[in-house]
Amino acid sequence: xxxxxxxSLLKGMGTGLGALAAAxxxxxxxxxxxxxxxxxxxxxxxxxxxxxxxxxxxSKTGATVKAESLTxxxxxxxxxxxxxxxxxxxxxVNNPWARKVMLPEKLIKPLPKAEFExxxxxxxxxxxxxxxxxxxxxxxxxxxxxQRFGPYSFVVNTDKISRKTAEDTGWxxxxxxxxxxxxxxxxxxxxxxxxxxxxAGIDPFKSHTPEEFAKFEETAKRVFxxxxxxxxxxxxxxxxxxxxxxxxxxxxxxxxxxxxADGHPNLRGITPLRGPLPGxxxxxxxxxxxxxxxxxxxxxxxxxxxxxxxxxDVAHTVxxxxxxxxxxxxxxxxxxxxxxxxxxxxxxxxxxxxxEMDRSVHYDIVPDYDKALDxxxxxxxxxx
Amino acid sequence: MASLAAASPAAxxxxxxxxxxxxxxxxxxxxxxxxxxxxxGVGFLAPLVAILxxxxxxxxxxxxxxxxxxxxxxxxxxxxxxxxxxxVWSCGFALLTVAILAVIAYPxxxxxxxxxxxxxxxxxxxxxxxxxxxxxxxLYGWVLFLIKNGVLDGSLKWLGFSGGPxxxxxxxxTLFGMVYTYLPFMxxxxxxxxxxxxxDLVDAARDLGAGRLFIWREIELPLAMPGIMIGxxxxxxxxxxxxxxxKILGGQSIIVISHDIEIAFxxxxxxxxxxxxxxxxxxxxxxxxxxxLSKLDLDRMLGRR
Numbered sequence: 001x002x003x004x005x006x007x008s009l010l011k012g013m014g015t016g017l018g019a020l021a022a023a024x025x026x027x028x029x030x031x032x033x034x035x036x037x038x039x040x041x042x043x044x045x046x047x048x049x050x051x052x053x054x055x056x057x058x059s060k061t062g063a064t065v066k067a068e069s070l071t072x073x074x075x076x077x078x079x080x081x082x083x084x085x086x087x088x089x090x091x092x093v094n095n096p097w098a099r100k101v102m103l104p105e106k107l108i109k110p111l112p113k114a115e116f117e118x119x120x121x122x123x124x125x126x127x128x129x130x131x132x133x134x135x136x137x138x139x140x141x142x143x144x145x146x147q148r149f150g151p152y153s154f155v156v157n158t159d160k161i162s163r164k165t166a167e168d169t170g171w172x173x174x175x176x177x178x179x180x181x182x183x184x185x186x187x188x189x190x191x192x193x194x195x196x197x198x199x200a201g202i203d204p205f206k207s208h209t210p211e212e213f214a215k216f217e218e219t220a221k222r223v224f225x226x227x228x229x230x231x232x233x234x235x236x237x238x239x240x241x242x243x244x245x246x247x248x249x250x251x252x253x254x255x256x257x258x259x260x261a262d263g264h265p266n267l268r269g270i271t272p273l274r275g276p277l278p279g280x281x282x283x284x285x286x287x288x289x290x291x292x293x294x295x296x297x298x299x300x301x302x303x304x305x306x307x308x309x310x311x312x313d314v315a316h317t318v319x320x321x322x323x324x325x326x327x328x329x330x331x332x333x334x335x336x337x338x339x340x341x342x343x344x345x346x347x348x349x350x351x352x353x354x355x356e357m358d359r360s361v362h363y364d365i366v367p368d369y370d371k372a373l374d375x376x377x378x379x380x381x382x383x384x
Numbered sequence: 385m386a387s388l389a390a391a392s393p394a395a396x397x398x399x400x401x402x403x404x405x406x407x408x409x410x411x412x413x414x415x416x417x418x419x420x421x422x423x424x425g426v427g428f429l430a431p432l433v434a435i436l437x438x439x440x441x442x443x444x445x446x447x448x449x450x451x452x453x454x455x456x457x458x459x460x461x462x463x464x465x466x467x468x469x470x471x472v473w474s475c476g477f478a479l480l481t482v483a484i485l486a487v488i489a490y491p492x493x494x495x496x497x498x499x500x501x502x503x504x505x506x507x508x509x510x511x512x513x514x515x516x517x518x519x520x521x522x523l524y525g526w527v528l529f530l531i532k533n534g535v536l537d538g539s540l541k542w543l544g545f546s547g548g549p550x551x552x553x554x555x556x557x558t559l560f561g562m563v564y565t566y567l568p569f570m571x572x573x574x575x576x577x578x579x580x581x582x583x584d585l586v587d588a589a590r591d592l593g594a595g596r597l598f599i600w601r602e603i604e605l606p607l608a609m610p611g612i613m614i615g616x617x618x619x620x621x622x623x624x625x626x627x628x629x630x631k632i633l634g635g636q637s638i639i640v641i642s643h644d645i646e647i648a649f650x651x652x653x654x655x656x657x658x659x660x661x662x663x664x665x666x667x668x669x670x671x672x673x674x675x676x677l678s679k680l681d682l683d684r685m686l687g688r689r
Contacts, residue, residue, distance in 0.1 A: 072651055074653045075650050075653065081446060187636070189651035190651060228553055229552075229637070230636035231631065235632070235635070242531045242532045243532045243533055244532045244553070370444060373651060373652055378465075378466045381467070381469045381470055381639045381644075382466065383636070383637055383638065384469070384473060384555055
């Protein structure tokens, strides 16, 4: 200790910093030119970033796998637009973005079709190749792989509002003045835009007239004013369980499954029997598509990871990754389906999954989303 | 340089050059501070410059440094835009938090200085301890305490009462959360301020016949004012940027300005608008801080006088 003086310490620090500064450009240059064989970066919804999913892949490949989870698609896509295309290898977002936005903008690159298309034949029947959302608009390229999916409309406490009443009344529950102060709104603004349109009796996935926007604004103000709380999934489930609220929008298997698995089967995702969506449908469902980013130095592990999550046991782990439990397309094979226990199937509402998916249109892009979101944010501010 | 060398005797040239070089070079302290200054420049200033640049970029674009428009600010100050509601909530609640905390923290600070004696240390630890736990965790703890059939409601029902008050998810509980969260930030500067009041002065005033109220008004309060002002300023700056209380306890019954900024950067993906809001709020807080600091005598506060 006596050998270290303030001067020598400062000198040492200076030398260290100087060495670091000198080596910096070489370090980054090495990184830029090195093949990224032992490195994989995933931008995803929560679940794929869990240790249960990633750790076995890490041990198998000896690679450094980093995953960042975000909870809305536009943020993830804009991260690529803002220049992070060189950082990420895989991006996992809802169905329309890959074929409608990311491929045309060259943010992702197609998958080797011959290698990956056979996986779709092992999935549930509706995912059989060529699966619309996994293909480019012209139907020639395979733009991503499907895995988790689910209906996502609203959730009720069936002790307070029966499943039959909820399905039959549908979105009009949120137009019922008697239920003001008894419902919550999940902080998931893209979905809330869809739902406010539907509550107003308007199809969200088209361009809207000024009259429709006026109706949207009136509905948004009323629905947000009547909400007991706005919050995240944990807050919604907690408020449902405690009895603070009887129902909440937006919600479905993705949000309510942890509470159901936790011993609250009375909480249930509901897909209305009818609504203003094409074909008179009343629900919306999402399907995640995982694509390879158009990274000039894409990690070879990206394709390997996409294959890894197709294995029955890994697909089951993905379905029950921490935080949210969901059905997966790979349940189409017996080996995968058999891994699900009765309780797990009950948590993801397997009993009604098919009919709910049949009553739902698929998540899509709202052409005038920005305007609708601004109106909705304005309505939200007037809650207080 | 050349003329100076020519004018100097040859034998003295090295000393002369060294002296000149020393004149032109930074002092040792400044040179030592360079790495930190560089780190601050990159880590602190660069994001601020980026935010400032984004505030003047085309709305809903990423054309930072390549476009210039005042549209984002025009949109913010458009009377049709309701963003002022969020700003008023944030400012109003920050002011209320400061006012309530001033009243609550003063007696505690006084107690820590003059009443609690050897227990002061332990009592201080009780106020510091919550800071070791994440704010969100503490706020979720309050939710569990106050929620229907939660700790309070459930216990009261068990004891035969009709149940707890329905306070969760209201603006009032948001204010409570802010007061709870920021108490230490008001308490400790205030305690420091009160510690600087010389006891002799108070005793002398008492000997001369001054009453309690008079001593408090004429001696304690003015002498402790720098500490009180620092506490108020710190609390106000933190409270105006508070989001978690309104989100977790308040259930977003009010939307605060920092939440609006967050929405602009996430769901709206309108970084220029979010940046413009950030710039306006930063300027407001900055101006207020500078004004308050200009009124404070920091030397006296730190006991250097």
